[in-house]
Amino acid sequence: MSINNHPYIASPHNMRVKQWSSLLDKKYRDRTGQFIIEGVHLLQEALKSGASISVIVYDADRGIPAELLAPIYKEAANGVEWVKASSSVIAKCTGTDTAPPVFAVVSKLKADVARLFAKQSLVVVLDGIRDPGNAGTIIRSADAAGAHAVILGKGCVDLYNPKTVRSTMGSLFHLPIIEADLSELLTQAKSKGVKLVGTSLQATNTCYSYDWQQDTWLLMGSESEGLSAEVESMMDETIIIPMAGQSESLNVAMASTVLLFEAMRQRGFSK
Structure with a gap:
């Protein structure tokens, strides 16, 4: 050269x-x-x-x-x-x-939409995540935990924002990342038997009691507003991340990472 x-x-x-x-x-x-x-x-x-x-x-x-x-x-x-x-x-x-x-x-990358409905599907769905650092970190965590895809819904930061791209540390090249209308895709997922799961402080089930081995799409909303009313209404189940300390909550990137790695543990590292 x-x-x-x-x-x-x-x-x-x-x-x-x-x-x-x-x-x-x-x-x-x-x-x-x-x-x-x-x-x-x-x-x-x-x-x-x-x-x-x-x-x-x-x-x-x-x-x-x-x-x-x-x-x-x-x-x-x-x-x-x-x-x-x-x-x-x-x-x-x-x-x-x-x-x-x-x-x-x-x-711009062409995503393989078929991977959304892979066997034992694990997909992260972002709703209104505007911070590029959080979006990039979630994509990176999804890649690390073996998720099949990430979906960016309306109101999310642009995937190709330079800060988002840098925050992915290259993971945007490793798994499909799809920018889409959530109402359409979530309806399609439910029709295929996919469980739509999100977090809630009022949930009675923890992320450790939930069965992550079933087809699951994890819905994560913005820290300030949470999930939109339309997306929240489509959830099948809510879970909570139990905490032993006095912190009220984790930021959305940290929470997503905890949940994704629990899914990975149940799917392949249970011993």
Whole structure:
């Protein structure tokens, strides 16, 4: 991979740079069907997953990160355009205080909706989760616990918000994440015998007494408002996370993680 053949862009006012930086704005992501990923780790995960990458831009002063020169990544990047750029260009196109050594432009992901109804389905459904850090962390936890998919309903933060993407730590490339109308999908799930479960402080069943081995979709609402009335009305069962200390509650990302790992324990780590 010879960097001598890669074009160099120095000015943040370059037309291509303006196009790339516009992807920090949702309306341009929606218009183009593309988004930005930042940093070596996210790029590695995108390459391994076979995501559609149109261009990789790296800091000319620092060179191509050594990790990306490994054979597996060099092969995966065949046919992808490489561009070297000034640090000011990198800074304009990324959303962090400290500019990463590399970023890439990626096509939005196509989710395999069939996995929603896999055998022993475990799906996380987010309703009105607006904080990108919480949404990204839940996606990461769902990936770690072996969930089949994550659904983002109306009112949720955009999956391709740069902060959400960073918070997933690459997990958005590992499992289907679907942005959808919840009323339609939840109705379909119920018709297939899926249990719709959510948390409630008034619940009598704990997350440890619930049978997570059955087809289950976990419904999680925003911390400030909880589930919308429409989604809450569709729940089959409510559960509570018991706490021994004096804390009133966990934030939605922490609560989701506890519930997902209890599901994982029951499904494969019961001993």
